């Protein structure tokens with residue numbers, strides 16, 4: 001198995017990051033999340049050892065932390081709400097979800113290292129991954145709504161990120 005623990009966050013992603021590096025890191029993030037989902041979906045008789053699952057949860061959390069920090073440093077939420085101030089509550093909610101998602105992953109990782117049942121951990125992991133997908137889709141929707149506003153349209157349309 002590829003070593004996961006020492007890889008994330010060796011380098012901060014920012015506006016100076018070469019696109020190829022950004023793309024590689026993004027692909028690694030989604031590869032890690034996909035593997036984690038596969039592990040969490042295994043039937044009880046084929047469950048991964050708790051320590052291995054915990055290492056994957058931790059790797060996913062670290063890569064996500066880097067991804068969220070990049071999103072926040074890029075201040076895309078700032079530009080979205082500058083274009084359409086009414087979106088600020090949605091942007092604030094999305095930003096707060098970053099910390100919540102990381103916290104949930106840290107909790108399940110700690111649980112796995114202190115005896116949490118694999119079935120319970122797997123259920124939690126799958127729920128967090130679903131929440132992450134919802135979060136990413138809501139961010140994309142926010143950006144689309146702000147871009148439409150920037151073009152002079154789209155007043156008052158769309159659903160909230162909490163929907």
Ligand SMILES: [Fe+2]
Pocket residue numbers: 068071094098135136139
């Ligand atoms: Fe995000």
